[in-house]
Amino acid sequence: MSKDVFTIRGRNPDVLTCIANLSNDEVFTPPEFANRMLDEIERAWSESNEGSSIWADPNVTFLDPFTKSGVFLREITARLTLGLASAIPDLTERVDHILSRQVFGIGITQLTSMLARRSLYCSKWANGEHSIAKSLTTEDGNIWFERIEHTWVGRKIERRAHPTENRGITVSLEGTGRCKFCGAGEAEYGRGEELETHAYAFIHTNDIRALIAQLFGAEMHFDVIIGNPPYQLSDGGFGTSAAPIYQLFVEKALALDPRYAVFVTPSRWFAGGKGLDDYRERMLSDHRMRSIVDYPKLYEAFPGVKIRGGISYFLWERDFDGPCTVQTMWDGKPLGEPADRYLDNFDVLVRRNEAVPILEKVRAKKESTLEKRVSSRKPFGLATNFMGNASQTDLRQPVKLFANQRIAWIERGDLPSNASWVDEWKVLMTRVQGTSAAIETKFLSKPIVAGPGTACTETYLVAGHFQSEAEAEAYASYLRTRFVRFLVSLRKPTQDAAKGVYGFVPDLNLDEEWTDEKLYARYALTPAEVAFLESQVAAHPDDSGVTETPGEMLV
Known part of the structure; x- marks a missing residue:
């Protein structure tokens, strides 16, 4: 066989860098990114196996249980082809050994399974005349796909x-x-x-081991499981309203007890969210998490794919028990130094290593947090699409209503809940807070100080309610500080700003006006820590006063 068997991989450009994503639900992994993940496995294997190379072992098995373009399997095969040259000198025999005994995949759709076979076998049929795998006897080879139903x-x-x-x-x-x-x-x-x-076989089973044995005709144990799972069940859009499913794939993969697992997923699980709270808790408490490489900047890892909160990949090692190495990437380069830390020191994963000592200083005072003060969803029981009345005419007890980008009116007796708050001073914050920028630096909208006689729809949260205007103004001023917005950013991976994002913010006495300078001094932040905080959170364009304009955003 010619040494040019893998020339398709080396063409400029590589064909797999040119494939458009079919949807935001199923994102193709660029070859360069896949190779970074393989480098992570290579380092970990070498460190745990006395410096040996994983690519020189003819018995190591690999599974991509959600293969799309086949890029992971192709790059693994290319590395094994070089690494096994001494063990299996004949190229034809070597490639056949790798493709028939070492690399396996499960397609997620019929189209992507054929694409993966074409990438791996140089033929859409594994046993076709042009296939470089000579021992495979079925059309699917080691890349399985069959349509199943929900x-x-x-x-x-x-x-x-x-x-x-x-x-x-x-x-x-x-x-x-x-x-x-x-x-x-x-x-x-x-x-x-x-x-x-889109009923993916890998997660549509109660017994994943039995499924794998059924798919590949024998009991299988994989040393390495790697891939980029489907991210969500699309509901016609993309964002937090769609249900995440990548965690289901990860859980099934780990249940197969591989020696190593490395997956790229959205980073939203760091702070939990819809359907992810239990998953986040399990992952943070699992000391087999060996490393996490995080890409918080929008579009950086997967150009053209808008994944709010960024993406990351992690390496899980079955026989490892210790702190996880966390590294942030920015514009293709490491940002700051990697740090080894136990992820369960906090109830969310704090992304930036530089933020950890600041948060530890804040937490050391053991102060109550604003999460207990901020209302839950629908503070007055009114949905976002509630219209209300255009004017207060003919209402016996009119209540001014802060609705979606407008002011409306409602009869006091028609408020479903918390009617007692109407007579108090309130500070309102929009529930969806942020911009469409690739780099978020504001994190919270302008607080709205709403006087007695007011309420709001689900568009807003009541961040606090008070007996006096002075308290409300002081509280709103506190929420506008960079210090508060920085602590919010540690729990806010997307535009959604539910009450949980305030879980690190201290609930301080409002008898005095809190400025950033006072807050830095209170928590003994060093000049380097202040510089880092201020590099992450932009100053508010107007640090005095608040707004009573519904829906105004920090831009």
């Missing part, structure tokens, strides 16, 4: 009259269920055979 549960039940008999019957309404494995909605994903179901 398992719908929880359908709504309706009582109807029997069409021919004088009795009632119970009918299960199609289109109203959800998949018991991934939570997909039947209305969205109950599709005909002409469309992909």
Whole structure:
């Protein structure tokens, strides 16, 4: 076989750098990025195996359980082809050994499984005449894909009259269920055979080991599991409203007990959020997490793909027990020094190593936090789309309503909850706070000081309610400080600013006006720590006064 067997990989440009993503749900991994993840495995293997190379071992097995372009399997094969040259001198025999015994994949759609086979075998059929794998006897080879269906549960039940008999019957309404494995909605994903179901086999099982044995025809144990799982179940958009599913893939992969696992996922799990709180708690408390490489800057890791909160990859090692090495990347280069730390020192993963000593100083005072003061969603029980009345005319007890980008009115008796807050001074904060910039530096909107006789819809949270205007103004001024916004940023990976993002902010006495300078002195921040804090959070363009304009954002 010619030494040019892998020339497709070396073309300029590499074909796998030119493939457009099919959607934001299933993001293709650029080859350069995949190789950084493989470098991480190479280093860890060498350190744990007396300096030996993982690529020189003919018995190591690899699985990409959610392969799309096949880039991970292709790059693994290329490295093994070089590393095994001494152990298996004949190139044809060596490549065949690697492809038939060492690298395995599970396609996530029919299209991507064919693409992965083309990348790996140089043929969309593993046993085709052009395939570089000579021992594989099936068209799929070691890249499995079959269409499967969701398992719908929880359908709504309706009582109807029997069409021919004088009795009632119970009918299960199609289109109203959800998949018991991934939570997909039947209305969205109950599709005909002409469309992909996106029912991924790897997470649609109660017994992952039995599934793997069924797919590959024997009990399999993989030394390395690597990949880039689907991120979410699309609901027609992209963002926090869509349900994340990448955590389901990671959990199934770790249940296979590999020696090493390395995955690239959105970084939102660092602070939890929709469907991720339990996953975050498990991952932070798992001392087998050996390293995390974080890319917080929008678009940096995957150009053209908007993943709010950035992405990261982590290396999990079965036989490791210790602190995790955390490294931030920015514009392709390490930002600051890597640090070894136990991730469960806080209830969220603090992304920047430089932020940890600042937070430790704040926490050392053991002060109550603003999370206990800030309201939950729908502070007055009114949804974002509640319209209210255009004017207070004809209302007996009119309440001024801060609604979505406008002012409306409502009858006091029509407020579903917390009507007692109407007569107090309130500080309102918009629930969605941030900009569309690639680099976020403000983190909170301008506080709105709302006097007695006011309420709000779900667009806002009541950050605090007070008996006097002076308290409300002092509290609003406190929320505008860079210090507060910095602590918020540590818990706020996306534009969503629920009450939990205030969980690191001390609830201080409002008898005095808190400025950044006073706060830096209170918590004994060093000049270097102040410089880092201020490099992360921009000064407010107007540090005096607050606004009573609904929905005004920091821009």
